Amino acid sequence: MLYFGGLVADDKSKNMKGQTEEICAKIDTLLAEAGSSKENLLTAMIYISDFAAKDRMNEAWLEWLPAKYLPTRATIGVAELGKDTLIEVVVSAAR
Numbered sequence: 001m002l003y004f005g006g007l008v009a010d011d012k013s014k015n016m017k018g019q020t021e022e023i024c025a026k027i028d029t030l031l032a033e034a035g036s037s038k039e040n041l042l043t044a045m046i047y048i049s050d051f052a053a054k055d056r057m058n059e060a061w062l063e064w065l066p067a068k069y070l071p072t073r074a075t076i077g078v079a080e081l082g083k084d085t086l087i088e089v090v091v092s093a094a095r
Contacts, residue, residue, distance in 0.1 A: 001042075002034050005090040012084035016053035020060035023089050036095050038064070041071040045090040051077040057087060 007026055009019035024038075031037050048057055054075060071091070081088050 002031065002036055002093045002095055003091075004030050004093075007089045007091070008081070008085050008087070015056065016048070016050060016086045017056040017060045019086050020057045021064070023087065024060065024064040027089070027091060031093055034095060036093050038093075039069045040094040041065070041069065041091055042094060043092045044071050044073040046073065046075045047078045047081060047088045047090075048075060049078055049081045049086050053086065 004027065007023050009022040011018070011022060014022065027041075028038060031040070046057065046061075048054060057075070071093075
């Protein structure tokens with residue numbers, strides 16, 4: 001099992017979709033380094049500070065991950081994630 005938490009975008013000037021895309025790329029890199037891939041994701045917990053932007057997060061997530069590989073997921077609205085941080089992701093995957 002692989003566990004990655006606290007994944008946030010480095011470029012906080014991006015909107016919700018842009019930050020989500022950056023995090024998805026980070027997940028790809030981390031999984032590859034551990035000998036896995038996004039097709040092996042099992043769970044995702046997504047924390048967003050602007051629930052009105054959830055559709056833009058979903059758009060980026062679904063562009064990155066084909067429907068047949070979608071993990072169990074929860075999207076949780078939070079009041080604050082840090083200055084200009086719109087989204088934080090926690091995932092688990094099989095190796």
